[in-house]
Amino acid sequence: MTDLGDPATEPPATAGAPAERPLRADAERNRRRILQAAREVFTEQGLGVTMDDIAKHAGVGVGTVYRRFPEKGELIDALFEERVSEIVALAEEGLTIEDPWEGFVHFLRGQLELQAADRGLKELLISHGHGSNRVTAARSRIAPIAIQLFTRAQQAGVIRADVAPTDVPMIGMTLGSLVDYTRESHPDAWRRLLAIVLDGLRVQPEVGTPLPAEPLTFEQLDQSMACWKSGRR
CATH class of the missing domain: 1.10.10.60 (Homeodomain-like)
Structure with missing residues (x-):
């Protein structure tokens, strides 16, 4: 051109x-x-x-x-504030679903679908190295409603009592990386792993395997996200 x-x-x-x-x-x-x-x-x-x-x-x-x-940050602001709002909308939709478990799954699966379709969105949500205060503020809108979704399901007895809210974004980071590594060879591989993870999160009739480590604190979660290094895959 x-x-x-x-x-x-x-x-x-x-x-x-x-x-x-x-x-x-x-x-x-x-x-x-x-x-x-x-x-x-x-x-x-x-x-x-x-x-x-x-x-x-x-x-x-x-x-x-x-x-x-x-500055590139201005472009990021202009494009991704709306995309981050889509994550918030997913959580809000999840709260309208009567079944607490289905509402939680709707949110978790939906945001992974967005990340699978948009590599930049995943980097924005996880990395602290991009975007300005406006995007950071938009991203911070996700946490309260996501925790509300999680708590509702846990209090309903469908999420294991020993799982913490900070485990969920760590799952998102893990599956988000899988999305990147399999984007070309097997773009739906993350869906298989998500099904396995959901079985692990959900309360089963039998006693689940005890978790071998303490959940992250919110401070540790923030540090983990800050240390995440973006790069092309």
Whole structure:
């Protein structure tokens, strides 16, 4: 593709003029083109891509990308805040399901399906190295409602009493990595492992195997996520 360029679209600011002016149609088209390209590249390759990668995919010069989005974090904000909200919506849907176990499974399976479809989303949810306060705030919205889902199922006696809320995101991290490693060879492999994990979480008529270690504290969970290293697979 050829570089469409990004001609000057706003006249110099003058006294009493508004701080921002609407973009001209050609500049707005470039902005949408960049956002779409970033969405596709992040989804396919993760957040480690460069602004040059995004510019090449969009068919514009890298200078055009930087004029619209001076930092990659701004692109991440624009694209992933909405995606993180989809995780929150999954949890909210789970609470509307009468059966506490089915509601919990709906949330866990649904967010893994989103991660399987969008590599960048998984990196955003786990890694502390990407995104700004706005995305971090959106991500933090997930925890309270996810814990509510978990607690409801545990109090109903369908999740083992010795499982802790912090075990669930660790399961997500583990299966999320499996999604990456099998994306090309066996993209549904995570579904098989999820079924095995769910059997382990659910209260069975017989006594389950005692768990060999204490659950993570929330501080330890945060440290584990911070240490996770993103990379292309």
